[in-house]
Amino acid sequence: MREARQAAEYAAEALGFSALGVARADAPQGDTLKRWIERGCHAGMNWLERHLPVRLNPQLVLPGARSVIILTYEYPRSDARQQRGTIARYAQGEDYHKLLSSKLADLDETLSFYGGNQVCFSDSGPISERFFAAQAGLGWIGRNGLLVRPRGGSYCFLCSILTTLELPTDSPMPNRCGSCRRCEKACPTGALHEGSCDARRCLSYWTIEARKEEEEPPPNIRKALMERIFGCDACQESCPWNSLPPTRKVDPHLLMPARLAQATLGELELLEGEPWQRFFAGSSIRRAGERLLRRTVRTIRGDSEAATSSALNKQNP
Template identity: 65%
Template sequence: MMNEARQALNFAARQLGFSGVGVAPAQADQGNTLATWLAEGKHADMSWMERHLPARLDPQLVLPGVRSIIILTYEYPRADARSAPGCIARYAQGDDYHKLLASKLADLDETLQWYGGTQRCFSDSGPVSERFFAARAGLGWIGRNGLLIRPGKGSYCFLSSILTTLELPADSPMPNRCGNCHRCEQACPTSALHNGCCDARKCISFWTIEAKSPIPQDIQQAQGNRLYGCDTCQEVCPWNRPQEHVYIDPHLLMPATLQSLSPQQLAHMPEADFHTTFSGSPIHRIGVEHLRSNIAKQAASISPQVL
């Protein structure tokens, strides 16, 4: 019966466009990496990470009776689509993945209900260490850039998680294949990566997306032309060189209107236009003021003629 549920899950997930499915046991022991990271203050002002610690460490607090954690991968575009200077991280170029994936996860929930399971589903939206369980579920390994890397597909993917009361057959983890490579650590403009963990206090992705306070001077100097997020530690990774052909959902491609907008045009965009342009995008969440401030900071860090 559980093998059948697993097969049905795999089939339904592929139909919905997920590129990978893995199952991990719902174990509580995730090592002390997260607790140490928090104790060292590497979460910066993301206080919700502290509040969620007990739930993150014990999936039973998220779904009582949980037996398995299913992790799914969904590919996002590989190329930087902007013709105008000013980088927007690849994952944020198209529609908001939270909404896109939520409806697909609801379909998978229904499939698993049919086998008697009770589920909770998340995609970057809940207290689940998605990378840890993805690696435990054999989908790839956690690279020195802190991200899940899959042989043949690299790291450009979203992770979603389904906690289920069903005891599905678990997959085996795979060995780490970073070897002697340290390119991501060396390429990070702010030296934010150490021992496979990212210090958010130094990460440009944090400062341009999550931070509640202005970008500090030293980070600003390293920001370059990044307007929203940062992909540098993925761009340099040899596992992200084109390998297998992957399906990219057209909803995740950047609309033509955004491709050619210069940073100045974005910075001077009236608020009403910001809402129209970004209403379906993850960028909408940071608001017009934060985007304008990111643009002002990157303008200060690179020469005006590049803009």
């Protein structure tokens, strides 16, 4: 099945992916994920608990699956907001699920030609994408819990294709974090511990996934939000491997549109209903939903106003 792999590599390159690696679908996943869930680190993401048996067994996703192809796709490496309020780099542009799924459909077609059945995901399926990416030799799992690559660092999406084809596989590479702990130190909430991220403390969770009405961020999380409206990149900004240039040019669809780059926090807070839908049409930020996004914007506006007025009060007692 060398030809099938070569054809997939050729198509992936043409479609703009930066790398492709292959792992065996039955690579032993150990009990890291199970223990992480037992400790409650998944916070309110109950779907992770429900999908656990499927995540640990790719055969339940695609009967007869033999290989997992993992692909990387670069996203922007700087924050484009010109106003207060930061948005994680990966979510600055168009909805990447849509963008990547049409590219994955093309790869599916290529592999079908060689007799394979495939299912494809881009951050949307019950499969541990970082685990398989590391198995497929694309990088290692850093202390920030992310796939870190020697060229390109961690600023990339991971996409996965489960296939019934038995493709030539790659070997995992050694972990190159060494004695570095910059990401752990940079995390504003202490969510990281030896490559494991506790979502209960993660600002990415609180600004994107904590959508249930009863889920209110505790005071330490509110304080740590600082200027973050959607997601958090602190454990990536601090990683030395991310200071190296990217391996490919970033897809312009993933760049921030001017209307979002220039919108003030006050303007974002005022968006409601139809205008909110129109403003965020086709954007990755829709994942948080209107209510959570507005709550985060209000929190950071309110907290910074409170801090300013208390500083002024101290100056003018």
